[in-house]
Amino acid sequence: MLEILLARRFLLGKCRLTGDQLCVIGSYYKNRSNETIRGKRCENMVGAMLGDIIGSRFEFDRSPKTKEFDYFGRGSMYTDDTVMTVAVADALLEAGPSPKEKKTKELLVRKMKLWGKRYINAGYGVRFYDWLLSDDESPYGSYGNGSAMRVSAAGWLYETWEQTRTVARWTAEVTHNHPKGIKGAEATASVIWLARNGIGKEEIRSYVEQEYHYDLSRTCDEIRPNYYHVESCQKTVPEAIIAFLEGENFEDVLRTAVSLGGDCDTLTDISCSMAEAYYGLPEELRRECVARIEEDMLDVLKRFEEKRIARKKS
Numbered sequence: 001m002l003e004i005l006l007a008r009r010f011l012l013g014k015c016r017l018t019g020d021q022l023c024v025i026g027s028y029y030k031n032r033s034n035e036t037i038r039g040k041r042c043e044n045m046v047g048a049m050l051g052d053i054i055g056s057r058f059e060f061d062r063s064p065k066t067k068e069f070d071y072f073g074r075g076s077m078y079t080d081d082t083v084m085t086v087a088v089a090d091a092l093l094e095a096g097p098s099p100k101e102k103k104t105k106e107l108l109v110r111k112m113k114l115w116g117k118r119y120i121n122a123g124y125g126v127r128f129y130d131w132l133l134s135d136d137e138s139p140y141g142s143y144g145n146g147s148a149m150r151v152s153a154a155g156w157l158y159e160t161w162e163q164t165r166t167v168a169r170w171t172a173e174v175t176h177n178h179p180k181g182i183k184g185a186e187a188t189a190s191v192i193w194l195a196r197n198g199i200g201k202e203e204i205r206s207y208v209e210q211e212y213h214y215d216l217s218r219t220c221d222e223i224r225p226n227y228y229h230v231e232s233c234q235k236t237v238p239e240a241i242i243a244f245l246e247g248e249n250f251e252d253v254l255r256t257a258v259s260l261g262g263d264c265d266t267l268t269d270i271s272c273s274m275a276e277a278y279y280g281l282p283e284e285l286r287r288e289c290v291a292r293i294e295e296d297m298l299d300v301l302k303r304f305e306e307k308r309i310a311r312k313k314s
């Protein structure tokens with residue numbers, strides 16, 4: 001009970017907590033949740049990929065600007081968001097349960113370049129494309145929304161909030177080391193961690209506003225009319241979080257995200273990564289997603305799920 005009170009006070013901005021206290025609260029919520037979240041089967045990273053695939057044909061301001069649309073159609077395909085989500089997951093799996101910064105960053109660079117070159121036509125931004133093909137492994141100061149779209153594995157893999165945020169930061173820093181790029185990754189992974197540990201939406205909203213100072217006071221109806229394609233974290237992540245907070249179930253979050261427009265595959269990827277952690281994923285949509293990705297991506301997903309199950313049993 002003390003953990004709940006402490007968590008609520010922190011999330012509502014009424015107190016600050018030490019790292020140890022956050023870990024205790026994280027463990028409490030972790031123990032409270034189990035194989036199912038809010039009665040639905042718990043998934044992993046498929047939500048992000050599904051959001052990418054469904055959002056893909058609405059990218060570049062082709063959003064219907066309404067929640068009424070067919071999920072799949074001509075042009076529905078995985079894009080760079082999915083490829084890099086897999087690359088980050090692959091790197092974090094190899095880094096192990098207690099990752100060290102230097103080794104993890106080396107793995108992230110190696111895996112991003114490996115997967116990126118393997119699927120070189122997946123639709124990367126110009127600067128990231130150049131980085132992929134270059135021998136240079138240093139970051140380039142980006143605040144693009146790529147740091148947030150690929151981070152979901154970090155939201156799922158770790159027991160504590162602190163470790164989640166730390167590893168999310170590393171995943172951004174290897175390329176998107178601008179403070180706004182790092183913030184987008186940290187905020188996204190944090191929301192996934194909070195959601196999968198049973199924390200409510202109002203607490204999540206308070207947490208994000210306090211820690212990351214994103215403006216979450218707007219509604220989707222206010223955002224939608226004047227929101228167009230933009231590839232920055234600061235103009236994608238807050239909108240994706242608002243779509244997640246407004247949606248009433250997984251599919252409503254998905255439809256709300258697409259209806260906003262913007263960088264539609266990436267925004268929907270981010271919203272759905274959070275919705276999956278909060279609601280679980282409808283089985284039919286999970287099947288549709290895995291049918292649309294490559295065998296080697298499925299192998300990573302399988303290893304990812306095995307790791308999570310092994311950890312739950314230990």
Ligand SMILES: [Mg+2]
Binds near residue numbers: 079080123265266
């Ligand atoms: Mg994309």
